[in-house]
Amino acid sequence: MHDLEAFRAETRAWLEDNCPASMRTPMPEDEVVWGGRNAVFRNPDSKLWLERMADKGWTTPTWPQEYGGGGLDKAHSLVLAEEMQRIAARPPLVSFGISMLGPVLLEMATHEQKLEHIPKIVRGEIRWCQGYSEPGAGSDLAGLGTKAILQGDDYIINGSKIWTSYADQADWIFCLVRTDFEAPKHSGISFILFDMASSGVSTKPIKLISGNSVFCETFFDDVRVPVSNLVGRLNDGWTIAKRLLQHERTMISGFGLSSGRNNRGGLADSLAETAMLYRGDVVELSDPVLRDQIAQFRIDSEAFTLTSQRSAQEAKQSKGPNATSSVLKNYGCELNKRRYELALQAAGTQALGWESLTEDDSDFSQQELAVARQWLRSKGNSIEGGTYEVQLNVIAKRVLGLPDMTAMVGNTAGKQGATGQNSAAEKTATES
Amino acid sequence: MSLVLNEDQTMLQQSARDFCREQAPVAVLRHLRDSKHPDGYSAEVWQSMVELGWAGMAIPEAYEGFGFGYSGLGLVLEETGRTLVPTPLVSTVLLSATLINLAGNEEQKLELLPGIARGDSVVALALEETAIHNPLHIELKAVKTGSGYILNGNKDFVLDAHVADQFIVVARTEGESGHQHGISLFTVDAASQGVEVQRLNMVDSRNAGNISLVDVEVPEEALLGQENKGWAALSRTLDIGRIGLAAEMLGGVQEVFERTVEYMKQRTQFGVPIGAFQALQHRAAIMYSEIELCKSLVLKALYELDRGEEAEDIPALASMCKAKLSEIYMLVTNEGVQMHGGIGMTDEFDIGFFLKRARVAQQTLGDAAFHRDRYASLRGF
Structure with missing residues (x-):
């Protein structure tokens, strides 16, 4: 206990000295630090902040020190988080390496692989992307067809991925490839890492309905990857993929948090106030139907936040199955979609501008424009990371123990295309 | 803030569940109804509950109660909601004892509360x-x-x-x-x-x-x-009542849902259990998610109630609980009847009792629309 308090005092003093003032202000979207070889620092302070935090391993406080992490236990990392929260410090680094790949490598990679990759994740030197979905393998992820064929000490990889977030800006990819073409589809997949600068790798951004392009198509044309880059056992990649998906789902469910009351600066975060503002209401929102819908949305948001907290507390006591992550992911995404639909209603046509044609944004403010883009972006929340429907399948079968139709009609897993669309998706969901 | 039950609470919940299942199942309500019972509740069952200390659950020890707080009463109400056993628990213990405790002077409390805790009085x-x-x-x-x-x-x-x-x-x-x-x-x-x-x-x-x-x-x-100046105490009492009633409704919601899922596994059509059909699976999964949210709200509200002076946001929590539980009790009872098919329409089957209780409970102390309206005002819009 004494140790914790001493740590708190030290941490507070260190943060006081080392966290630049501008890193204690709300973070605009374009100042998020993703790291990587071509890292962009819109605000020079954020580079300083990243370096200082990385030196202490505090970009990943609980990771082992031998790989550059902070080496803190739960209690100490909580103190660090609280102290950072106290001064509203920005996260120094946001990356898929931290939120998805790193935890899996620490658990399943060899010592050499960890030594090679973990320190660079900690320091934000390498930016990772995820090579999972393929044009023909979405909900039915295990139906993936990208091939890795052994040739001497290398694998030769051919195929393509889709919906690869920020592939055009990433340095390395963690990728699911098929290494056994005869085995049932879940048993022939391997998990492999390679450099996006390798010869034969190309990317093409996908323009979305929101106008943004966070996702890419990624193509592999005879890409040569050393055997030593395989993580875990050959043909056992599905196990790793599932672990990683759990991390991803936890991350996406965070979208539903901080909705309603909390202030992230956007119009949609103060729906009621926005709706009143655009109607000239003073005391009460004059549209009774919208008022009721916003109330219902906010009640659900508050209940959702409480459920996230309860789920965390239960996990600590390791009570019950860890199925809540599917419930939270789904509910969080639906809430986010509802929030933006309500935001459109709240601000009317002012929330439907595509871009400003004036110097001073007198036609549409940046905040108003952001609502339209985020509304469109939110539609993807219930598709990425396992669709809404797949998550419902998981809850139905794994949590509620409802019977599996595919098991009853005889599922011929095996090669691709052997199962119906529905049953294949369920198979994936049940096992992921 | 704790949103998980402690050891004492878990034990209380288990004993309440056992008692309701064994001595106060839905059959008790059915018998009271069919026999046109003059009292409308079973004095015997009520007496047993009194002996278990339930009537004095939230009454301070100074007035012969057990001071187990509203978390304790909430757990008991939740279990009675699973079997729909009618007792004076809501009218007398949840509402009247609370109001007397909040508004009454020492003399009035001494005169009225011990009688409630002992089960002698229905108020x-x-x-x-x-x-x-x-x-x-x-x-x-x-x-x-x-x-x-x-x-x-x-x-x-x-x-x-x-x-x-x-x-x-x-x-x-x-x-x-x-x-x-x-x-x-x-x-x-x-x-x-x-x-x-x-x-x-x-x-x-x-x-x-x-x-x-x-x-x-x-x-x-x-x-x-x-x-x-009765409003302040009355208003707080109504909020406590809404939270307690939400706890009872949560019990009913879970019971109907569990019975329905069980039925989906047993009932066979087209050669497979109907629970294998995705159309039903998804609706069940949606209900499950909503119920998880309901649980969190009720736990949080009961937890706050027992923080006494430090309790926060009780009016809004009460409205959130009552709005959400009203909405979800309606959803789950409607789906419960539908998924049971023809048998769900029969009086012989219990599911209809929950459907009926749900609607009365929804209206009691304000329905979902009432509480969303109130919540909006409380949150300033």
Whole structure:
């Protein structure tokens, strides 16, 4: 206990000295630090902040020190988080390496692989992307067809991925490839890492309905990857993929948090106030139907936040199955979609501008424009990371123990295309 | 903040569940209904609950209660919601004892609370005057006389009215209907001259009644709290009542859901259990998610209630609980009947009892629309 308090005092003093003032202000979207070889620092302070935090391993406080992490236990990392929260410090680094790949490598990679990759994740030197979905393998992820064929000490990889977030800006990819073409589809997949600068790798951004392009198509044309880059056992990649998906789902469910009351600066975060503002209401929102819908949305948001907290507390006591992550992911995404639909209603046509044609944004403010883009972006929340429907399948079968139709009609897993669309998706969901 | 049960609470929940399953199953309610029981509740079952300490659960020890708090009472209510056993728990323990404890003076508490804790007394809160919950709509008049007050007016939908020995009557001593100021609370002996009770036969087969008061004289000591200033205690009591009722509804929601999922696994059509059909699976998964949210709200609200002075945000929590549980109890009972198919429409099957209870519970102390409206006002829009 004494140790914790001493740590708190030290941490507070260190943060006081080392966290630049501008890193204690709300973070605009374009100042998020993703790291990587071509890292962009819109605000020079954020580079300083990243370096200082990385030196202490505090970009990943609980990771082992031998790989550059902070080496803190739960209690100490909580103190660090609280102290950072106290001064509203920005996260120094946001990356898929931290939120998805790193935890899996620490658990399943060899010592050499960890030594090679973990320190660079900690320091934000390498930016990772995820090579999972393929044009023909979405909900039915295990139906993936990208091939890795052994040739001497290398694998030769051919195929393509889709919906690869920020592939055009990433340095390395963690990728699911098929290494056994005869085995049932879940048993022939391997998990492999390679450099996006390798010869034969190309990317093409996908323009979305929101106008943004966070996702890419990624193509592999005879890409040569050393055997030593395989993580875990050959043909056992599905196990790793599932672990990683759990991390991803936890991350996406965070979208539903901080909705309603909390202030992230956007119009949609103060729906009621926005709706009143655009109607000239003073005391009460004059549209009774919208008022009721916003109330219902906010009640659900508050209940959702409480459920996230309860789920965390239960996990600590390791009570019950860890199925809540599917419930939270789904509910969080639906809430986010509802929030933006309500935001459109709240601000009317002012929330439907595509871009400003004036110097001073007198036609549409940046905040108003952001609502339209985020509304469109939110539609993807219930598709990425396992669709809404797949998550419902998981809850139905794994949590509620409802019977599996595919098991009853005889599922011929095996090669691709052997199962119906529905049953294949369920198979994936049940096992992921 | 703890949103998980501690050891004592888990034990209480288990013993309450065992008791309700064994001694107070839905069959008890069915029998009371079919036999047109004059009391509308089983005195035997109630006596056993009293012996378990449930009647004194949230009453302070100074008044012969057990001081287990609202978390304890909430757990008990949740379990009674699973078997729908009718008792004076809501009318007397949740509402009236709370109001007496909040508004009464020492003498009144000593006089009334021990009797409730011992199970000797049924006390009913006479509040509503319209078919729609509206606690500020109070027209029943109390006029001051030399020695006390004279009450005139009518009350609707008073829970346990015809078996109560005492009423707490919400009356107007000043001002107009709709105003907080001028609301006063009186204890009225059910046997008083001028009190008439009309029992109601509701769809959920639980006790309720209309009462009329014609020139009912009460002494000055019958005033509970200060004249004209009854609203604060009443309002807090109603919030506690809404949270407690939400706990009962949560029990019903879970019971209906579990029975329905079980049925989906057993009932076979087209050669497979109907639970294998995705159309039903998805609806079940959606209900499961909603129920998880309901649990969190009720746990949080009960937890806050027991923090006494430090309790935060009780009015909003009460409205969130009652709005959400009303919405989800409706969803789950409707889906429960639908997924049971034809058998769900039969009186022989229990599911209909939950459907009926759900609607009455939804209306009691305000439905979802009432509470979303109130929540919006509380949150400033």
